[in-house]
Amino acid sequence: xxxxxxxxxxxxxxxxxxxxxxxxxxxxxxxxxxxxxxxxxxxxxxxxxxxxxxxxxxxxxxxxxxxxxxxxxxxxxxxxxxxxxxxxxxxxxxxxxxxxxxxxxxxxxxxxxxxxxxxxxxxxxxxxxxxxxxxxxxxxxxxxxxxxxxxxxxxxxxxxxxxxxxxxxxxxxxxxxxxxxxxxxxxxxxxxxxxxxxxxxxxxxxxxxxxxxxxxxxxxxxxxxxxxxxxxxxxxxxxxxxxxxxxxxxxxxxxxxxxxxxxxxxxxxxxxxxxxxxxxxxxxxxxxxxxxxxxxxxx
Amino acid sequence: xxxxxxxxxxxxxxxxxxxxxxxxxxxxxxxxxxxxxxxxxxxxxxxxxxxxxxxxxxxxxxxxxxxxxxxxxxxxxxxxxxxxxxxxxxxxxxxxxxxxxxxxxxxxxxxxxxxxxxxxxxxxxx
Numbered sequence: 001x002x003x004x005x006x007x008x009x010x011x012x013x014x015x016x017x018x019x020x021x022x023x024x025x026x027x028x029x030x031x032x033x034x035x036x037x038x039x040x041x042x043x044x045x046x047x048x049x050x051x052x053x054x055x056x057x058x059x060x061x062x063x064x065x066x067x068x069x070x071x072x073x074x075x076x077x078x079x080x081x082x083x084x085x086x087x088x089x090x091x092x093x094x095x096x097x098x099x100x101x102x103x104x105x106x107x108x109x110x111x112x113x114x115x116x117x118x119x120x121x122x123x124x125x126x127x128x129x130x131x132x133x134x135x136x137x138x139x140x141x142x143x144x145x146x147x148x149x150x151x152x153x154x155x156x157x158x159x160x161x162x163x164x165x166x167x168x169x170x171x172x173x174x175x176x177x178x179x180x181x182x183x184x185x186x187x188x189x190x191x192x193x194x195x196x197x198x199x200x201x202x203x204x205x206x207x208x209x210x211x212x213x214x215x216x217x218x219x220x221x222x223x224x225x226x227x228x229x230x231x232x233x234x235x236x237x238x239x240x241x242x243x244x245x246x247x248x249x250x251x252x253x254x255x256x257x258x259x260x261x262x263x264x265x266x267x268x269x270x271x272x273x274x275x276x277x278x279x280x281x282x283x284x285x286x287x288x289x290x291x292x293x294x295x296x297x298x299x
Numbered sequence: 300x301x302x303x304x305x306x307x308x309x310x311x312x313x314x315x316x317x318x319x320x321x322x323x324x325x326x327x328x329x330x331x332x333x334x335x336x337x338x339x340x341x342x343x344x345x346x347x348x349x350x351x352x353x354x355x356x357x358x359x360x361x362x363x364x365x366x367x368x369x370x371x372x373x374x375x376x377x378x379x380x381x382x383x384x385x386x387x388x389x390x391x392x393x394x395x396x397x398x399x400x401x402x403x404x405x406x407x408x409x410x411x412x413x414x415x416x417x418x419x420x421x422x423x424x425x
Contacts, residue, residue, distance in 0.1 A: 042330045043352060045387060092387060102395045103348040106423060120423030121333045123350030123395065125384065133384045133393040136350045138333045142425075 035068030037061070038085075041126060041135030046086035048099070048124065048137040053079060053113070053185045058207040060173050061183035063152055071183030073140040074116045075174045077226075078184015081112050084126035086134055093128040097135075100125050106141060116141040116184055144174035144182055147223060147230040158232055160221065162213040164239040167201060171208040172223045172230065186225055193220035197236050213237070319359030319369075321413045324406045327354045329391060334424040343381070343404060343418040347396045355390050357408055370409055377402035381418050396420040 038047040050070045052062035059080065062068045074080060084097045101107035101114060106122035108115050116122070119141050126135040148156045150173045162168055172190075174182045190209045192198045197219045202210040211221065213236040222231035323340040330352035337344035338353060345351055355373055357365040365371070373383045373392045380400035384393040394404070399422050403415035 043387060090387075102350050103397045103423070105398055106348045118423065119425045120348050121346070122348040122423075125350060125393070125395070127384075131384060133350070133352070133386055136330060136352065136393065138349070140333065 035062040037068045037070040039070045039137070041084065041137055043133075043135045044087075045090040045092055045135045046084055046097070046126065048126070048135070049083040049085060050183070051081035051083065052183075053081065058185040059183055060171075060181045060207065063150075063171055063173075063208075069183075071139075071181075073142045073176065073180060073182050074184045075182035075186055076116055076119050076141050076143045077186055078116045078141075078182065079113055079186075080116075080184050082114055082124055082137075084135060084137075086126070090134070092132070092134045097126045097128060100127055107139070119143050142176045142180075142182055144186075144225060144228060145177040146175050146179075147225060147228050148173045148175060149221070149223060149230055149232050160211070160232060160234040161237060162198070162211065162234065163237050164213045164216060166239070167210055167212045169202075169208055169210045170221070172225075173207075174225065174228075189224045191222045191224075193222065193231075193234070198234050317363055319357075319363040319365050320361045321408065322358045322360035324355050324357045324371075324414070324416070326416075327356070328352070329354050329386070341416065343394065343416055344421065345381075345394060345396045346421045346424045347398050348423045350393050350395045352386050352391060352393050355392060355406065357406065357413065365408065372407040374405040374407055375402055375418070376405060376415065380420050394418075 036049050036051040038049045040047055048070075050061060050068070052059035052068060059078070061071045061080075082099050084099050086092050086094055086097055088094055099109075101109055102123035102125060106116070106118050106120050107124070108117065114124075116139070121138050121140055124137045124139060125133050126137075128134050150156045150171050152171075156173075157170065160168070160170065172188055174186060176182060185207065187205055188207060189205060190200055192200055192211070194217070197213070197215050197217045198221065199212045199214050200209055201212050202208075209223075211234070216236050216238050219234050219236070220231050221234050222229060224230075325340060326338040326343065328336060328338055328351055330350075332345070332349055332351050334346055334349060336349060336351045338351075355371055357369070357371055359365055367389065371390050373394075375381050375383045377400070378397075380397055380402045381404065382395045382397055383404060384395065386392050397420065399420055401417070401419050404418050405415045406413045
């Protein structure tokens with residue numbers, strides 16, 4: 001990063017300030033490219049480009065670690081960006097054209113940002129300089145009916161397992177009544193059930209949140225959007241000893257297995273690791289847990 | 300009879316006889332719409348939020364056609380309910396439902412309003 005080289009970084013006064021500013025910019029996602037995906041316009045004269053807001057991760061269409069996807073539907077209340085690039089072979093004006101929503105009752109535009117307001121189908125029009133419609137794209141706006149806490153588009157989680165000191169990012173996915181995910185950045189509220197056990201390390205109003213296990217125990221994490229909410233249990237486990245790979249239990253009691261084990265288990269590992277396991281139970285658990293922390297379960 | 304007057308009447312008569320006589324305008328849907336759009340020579344119906352590319356072809360009741368030399372335009376009487384944009388090609392227009400209501404769409408040929416087609420914008424379809 002050239003921003004931080006040269007005299008600025010060596011200056012004790014400005015160096016930390018610049019580093020802080022860069023960190024803030026990175027955290028806010030105000031620099032760097034935005035994920036995008038394209039779909040041809042309905043008149044075949046070019047492509048519409050869907051872009052998630054720079055607060056990457058706030059939009060299900062651009063979940064971290066997955067390719068951006070042009071959405072089938074956008075959540076009512078969702079904010080997004082849309083551009084249009086005309087086909088060089090078309091007779092129309094070349095390059096990027098202005099995109100305008102059809103009906104202000106359904107979608108409005110402020111600067112580069114579009115906000116979907118009410119359920120329905122709304123056309124976005126790509127306009128040339130003389131207000132000729134070069135192309136059309138209809139978007140489907142749907143009211144969210146449920147929220148899922150997920151690790152990815154295809155991996156809902158029903159319990160979060162996290163170790164002390166570990167940081168992890170989880171997402172919320174709004175869905176319609178049929179379970180289809182909805183795009184658009186929305187204004188969520190994340191809450192830790194017990195901030196002494198689980199801390200939220202990032203802005204708690206986005207579609208994703210970074211959590212950190214602080215102390216061993218069980219708590220919850222909840223996310224809400226208007227009247228919709230979702231809450232799942234969080235189990236903060238002892239930190240793994242980096243030298244042995246085994247977990248360092250902070251209490252002196254023998255733990256009971258956190259899974260559905262009702263036998264006389266003297267396991268010191270909440271996840272049945274095979275290396276230190278003296279488990280004598282007769283259950284059919286064949287876990288080969290590799291301590292990935294998050295345990296997924298189909299919602 | 301004054302020769303000049305006779306010539307003028309003859310010229311006017313020939314010109315009228317060679318011109319198309321407006322009958323109606325056919326509107327053909329030229330783009331896919333996610334919900335039904337109704338188009339007929341007498342009625343346009345679409346939901347708010349929907350944009351539909353239509354091809355407008357005025358029809359003559361006599362043997363003379365509205366060929367490409369006739370300039371055709373569609374114009375909404377209430378652009379707050381239904382707006383009309385020019386489309387990519389001649390005689391192509393994009394009808395856009397803005398909000399629920401009724402209006403009419405003028406068919407303008409050579410800058411003269413030939414008729415006004417009733418238009419209804421329905422509530423948005425979900």
